[in-house]
Amino acid sequence: MSNENRVALVTGASRGIGAAIAERLAADGHTVVINYAGRAGEAEALAAKIEKAGGHALTAQADVSDPQAVARMWDAAEAAFGGVDVLVNNAGVMRLATLAEADDALVDGQIAINLKGPINTMRLAARRLREGGRIINLSSSVVGLYQPTYGVYAATKAGIEALTHVLARELRGRNITVNAVAPGPTATALFLDGKPQQAVDALAKLAPLERLGQPEDIANTVAFLAGPDGGWINGQVLRANGGII
Numbered sequence: 753m754s755n756e757n758r759v760a761l762v763t764g765a766s767r768g769i770g771a772a773i774a775e776r777l778a779a780d781g782h783t784v785v786i787n788y789a790g791r792a793g794e795a796e797a798l799a800a801k802i803e804k805a806g807g808h809a810l811t812a813q814a815d816v817s818d819p820q821a822v823a824r825m826w827d828a829a830e831a832a833f834g835g836v837d838v839l840v841n842n843a844g845v846m847r848l849a850t851l852a853e854a855d856d857a858l859v860d861g862q863i864a865i866n867l868k869g870p871i872n873t874m875r876l877a878a879r880r881l882r883e884g885g886r887i888i889n890l891s892s893s894v895v896g897l898y899q900p901t902y903g904v905y906a907a908t909k910a911g912i913e914a915l916t917h918v919l920a921r922e923l924r925g926r927n928i929t930v931n932a933v934a935p936g937p938t939a940t941a942l943f944l945d946g947k948p949q950q951a952v953d954a955l956a957k958l959a960p961l962e963r964l965g966q967p968e969d970i971a972n973t974v975a976f977l978a979g980p981d982g983g984w985i986n987g988q989v990l991r992a993n994g995g996i997i
């Protein structure tokens with residue numbers, strides 16, 4: 753298996769970890785579909801950067817929590833490239849609050865994007881991903897760390913890990929692997945926004961490697977699972993976190 757002629761759809765790829773994954777998969781030879789929700793300009797700029805470097809990319813706006821929008825995106829990817837081989841469920845949001853303080857908007861928003869979103873894409877992938885395909889879901893090392901205020905977010909990610917195990921088994925006979933990558937604290941807006949520098953520094957020091965993850969650290973891990981060397985890994989959760997847990 754080579755990455756050439758393979759098509760990878762990366763959700764939430766307009767910035768952060770998703771953008772690094774799209775760029776890396778393109779450099780590895782995949783044609784990439786850059787999904788985004790709101791940041792069209794950033795998605796277009798990433799597509800242009802990939803094309804300039806000799807890769808192939810298409811942008812696709814879709815709110816992953818909307819099943820119809822996801823179906824239209826999948827149709828567009830198939831129409832443009834003939835099929836999809838790799839699905840990376842990266843789109844996600846994080847809003848922190850104790851359970852006592854969690855309002856409906858916080859609960860419903862995270863469940864819609866972090867849990868229903870990947871369900872929307874995975875059920876299409878289960879029907880339409882090409883033989884030999886790969887599904888890679890972004891979980892989080894908060895599943896395991898269980899810090900206060902992370903409850904609802906961690907619950908959506910625990911759900912993703914359960915779905916990863918179940919879908920890996922449901923796809924028996926299709927030569928499709930399903931895995932999750934669970935980053936620790938990674939230097940993106942999702943992690944950094946709203947945190948005092950002192951809290952960021954403390955979290956950075958928690959892992960034995962004593963630094964924050966970078967989006968490229970996570971992209972490297974996803975690229976391994978998406979590429980030829982990752983073919984024997986199936987139904988697993990790979991924590992990419994510098995050893996924080």
Ligand SMILES: NC(=O)c1ccc[n+]([C@@H]2O[C@H](COP(=O)([O-])OP(=O)(O)OC[C@H]3O[C@@H](n4cnc5c(N)ncnc54)[C@H](OP(=O)(O)O)[C@@H]3O)[C@@H](O)[C@H]2O)c1
Nearest residue numbers: 764766768769788789790791815816843844938940942943
């Ligand atoms: N950063 C961390 O420390 C960390 C740790 C563990 C796990 N993770 C997980 O890694 C993934 C990426 O996180 P990140 O840190 O890169 O976040 P980020 O910088 O905030 O980027 C999030 C991306 O998701 C997209 N997105 C948000 N809602 C969407 C929706 N409804 N439909 C489609 N796309 C949507 C955003 O698109 P627009 O900007 O275009 O709206 C953006 O491209 C998430 O699943 C997150 O839970 C992150």
